[in-house]
Amino acid sequence: MSQTVPVPHGLPMERDASPFDPPRQVTRLREARPVSPLVFPDGHEGWLVTGYDAVRQVMADTRFSSRLDIGVVHVPYETPGMPVQTEPSPQIPGMFIAMDPPDHGRLRKRLTGAFTVKRMKMLEEHINEITERQLDHLARLTPPVDLVAEFALPVPSLVICELLGVPYADRETFQVNSAKFMVRDQRLDEKMAAYGALTGYLADLVTRKRAEPGDDILSDLASHDDLTVEELTGAAFLLLLAGHETTANMLALGAFALLENPEQLAALRADPDLVRDAVEEILRYLSVADVFLRYATEDIELGGETIGKGSTVVVSLLAANHDPQRFDDPDTLDVHRKARGHLAFGHGVHQCLGQQLARIEMRAGFDGLLRRFPTLKLAVPAGEVKLRTDMNIYGVHELPVTWTDTAR
Numbered sequence: 001m002s003q004t005v006p007v008p009h010g011l012p013m014e015r016d017a018s019p020f021d022p023p024r025q026v027t028r029l030r031e032a033r034p035v036s037p038l039v040f041p042d043g044h045e046g047w048l049v050t051g052y053d054a055v056r057q058v059m060a061d062t063r064f065s066s067r068l069d070i071g072v073v074h075v076p077y078e079t080p081g082m083p084v085q086t087e088p089s090p091q092i093p094g095m096f097i098a099m100d101p102p103d104h105g106r107l108r109k110r111l112t113g114a115f116t117v118k119r120m121k122m123l124e125e126h127i128n129e130i131t132e133r134q135l136d137h138l139a140r141l142t143p144p145v146d147l148v149a150e151f152a153l154p155v156p157s158l159v160i161c162e163l164l165g166v167p168y169a170d171r172e173t174f175q176v177n178s179a180k181f182m183v184r185d186q187r188l189d190e191k192m193a194a195y196g197a198l199t200g201y202l203a204d205l206v207t208r209k210r211a212e213p214g215d216d217i218l219s220d221l222a223s224h225d226d227l228t229v230e231e232l233t234g235a236a237f238l239l240l241l242a243g244h245e246t247t248a249n250m251l252a253l254g255a256f257a258l259l260e261n262p263e264q265l266a267a268l269r270a271d272p273d274l275v276r277d278a279v280e281e282i283l284r285y286l287s288v289a290d291v292f293l294r295y296a297t298e299d300i301e302l303g304g305e306t307i308g309k310g311s312t313v314v315v316s317l318l319a320a321n322h323d324p325q326r327f328d329d330p331d332t333l334d335v336h337r338k339a340r341g342h343l344a345f346g347h348g349v350h351q352c353l354g355q356q357l358a359r360i361e362m363r364a365g366f367d368g369l370l371r372r373f374p375t376l377k378l379a380v381p382a383g384e385v386k387l388r389t390d391m392n393i394y395g396v397h398e399l400p401v402t403w404t405d406t407a408r
């Protein structure tokens with residue numbers, strides 16, 4: 001393979017152009033060769049796909065297997081002690097993000113009913129109430145405060161805990177362990193210990209739900225006798241992690257992006273009806289769940305290249321969502337843009353199951369934050385905001401903010 005590019009600092013690469021835009025090297029690659037050969041740090045070869053059309057094609061084509069990838073929680077190849085993934089991993093029961101059809105569909109179809117647009121619309125009012133209560137809490141604090149700890153993380157955690165029937169009081173257990181599990185350079189034994197603690201906790205929970213069902217999604221799932229406790233545990237793990245880590249980072253990084261683009265912030269404040277379009281645009285612009293892995297199960301033509309059977313394929317949703325062939329002026333945040341068609345929730349059979357929920361949470365979150373805190377601003381220089389580059393979900397570790405006035 002000629003002209004192979006090395007992966008400089010692992011993937012996802014650091015966003016070195018700004019806290020929001022794709023890494024410079026990724027942008028250059030997308031212009032030169034949107035389907036590029038790449039060498040992993042250990043020397044094995046694969047492909048990096050950065051062009052919008054090619055990324056969409058990979059995500060739509062199930063000949064690109066998901067079995068290398070346990071998605072938002074995947075154990076990346078650069079984890080110390082982790083063998084290189086050069087062939088499909090054994091499936092983790094219940095973790096359908098890393099399964100292919102037909103196994104994938106067997107589990108996903110049990111959950112689609114719980115996440116439909118209609119079901120989510122019914123929950124909208126309740127999600128708005130949870131958000132308002134958290135904003136009341138925020139308003140009672142004396143600034144400066146960390147927006148992540150006091151708002152961006154609690155809202156999606158409260159919502160997903162309630163939907164799944166996971167006690168919010170237990171959040172320490174799953175947030176500390178999920179953070180350990182997701183940090184990229186954590187040692188493999190530590191990751192596995194965190195994973196063991198999380199799955200142990202969830203196995204107990206789903207077993208109790210099977211015996212004494214409540215009015216929640218995990219109880220519904222547990223009522224299917226053909227699903228094993230291991231499968232229920234895996235699905236609960238996936239839903240719990242995917243359900244709050246992603247949205248929490250979208251809310252916090254989205255608030256940062258708006259504060260850094262005051263004219264966009266002002267436009268959204270002036271016309272709250274823009275919030276729907278603004279949420280799609282913030283999703284596109286930030287693409288916090290950026291890098292996903294696939295495995296070619298046969299030789300596949302893609303963007304003029306032949307991806308050999310057995311290759312590991314890395315797609316960058318961020319690069320695709322900033323592709324000028326698809327979006328004009330892609331590195332500009334424009335709340336008036338019609339950004340639908342972005343790939344921030346993926347595409348194809350694995351397209352995000354929780355996307356309607358995430359949209360409702362983000363609409364409530366951004367709308368409420370701007371309305372209730374008309375003088376919101378960063379409490380530290382932008383350069384001092386601690387970016388979350390050590391996990392597979394991009395975001396900020398903390399976002400210190402301040403204000404002088406609050407409103408209802």
Ligand code: HEM
Pocket residue numbers: 059066069071096097098108238239240242243244246247250288289292317343344345346347349350351352353354355357358
């Ligand atoms: C899948 C992004 C919120 C649950 C995905 C995928 C992406 C994504 C890109 C595709 C993965 C792949 O193709 O391998 C996001 C973003 C979110 C978000 C950016 C927030 C803004 C949520 C929420 C839930 C959720 C709130 C709640 C349950 C899932 C699940 C899958 C998934 C279960 C796997 C679907 C499957 O394999 O069929 N998400 N997600 N996500 N997401 Fe989300």
